[in-house]
Amino acid sequence: GAVVSQHPSRVICKSGTSVKIECRSLDFQATTMFWYRQFPKQSLMLMATSNEGSKATYEQGVEKDKFLINHASLTLSTLTVTSAHPEDSSFYICSAWDRMNTEAFFGQGTRLTVV
């Protein structure tokens, strides 16, 4: 099956700094990618939809200025957590939608800890 690669898998940053998370679709072109957040022992919540060549669409309650999304190519989307605070600590997962196979492929996830 298709592979989606997400990096880094773990990151610790200081409060007030920014962190960038990359999501790459390795063997298919993804015009649409998604970013989810998962708190411990909870489900995945969609944060935003990343569209290649256009602005991301954010879900209600998600601060677009805090969670910057860039989808500059058909294989790469990035999520930048700006001015991170401890409450931003969470598990972030990206996903790419494969239209051909009508299936969502997920990255390995990134555990962000803000100290």
Added chain:
Amino acid sequence: AQTVTQSQPEMSVQEAETVTLSCTYDTSESDYYLFWYKQPPSRQMILVIRQEAYKQQNATENRFSVNFQKAAKSFSLKISDSQLGDAAMYFCAYTTGGGADGLTFGKGTHLIIQP
């Protein structure tokens, strides 16, 4: 808004036995896809099985099968001959036909396999 409900926070089954995980959903769409994903401790999301709403036949993948009741908006997962490696969180998920809206997940069911 679409919702996905998993009413069983945790299920336990003896190894080699059969277990059924429940899922109901709410939508006004006629074209959609339903999924069951497995999330082991590594937190990598793994597709277990997929069902297209327009197909009446229930999907089957080896030991995994679904009971798709479209009128009742029910989508349960049956795991036969349970194995220790099946222990994980299981999430039911929904998306519209185009896949452009991302997946909506249920809260998940923690499946425990008793040896």
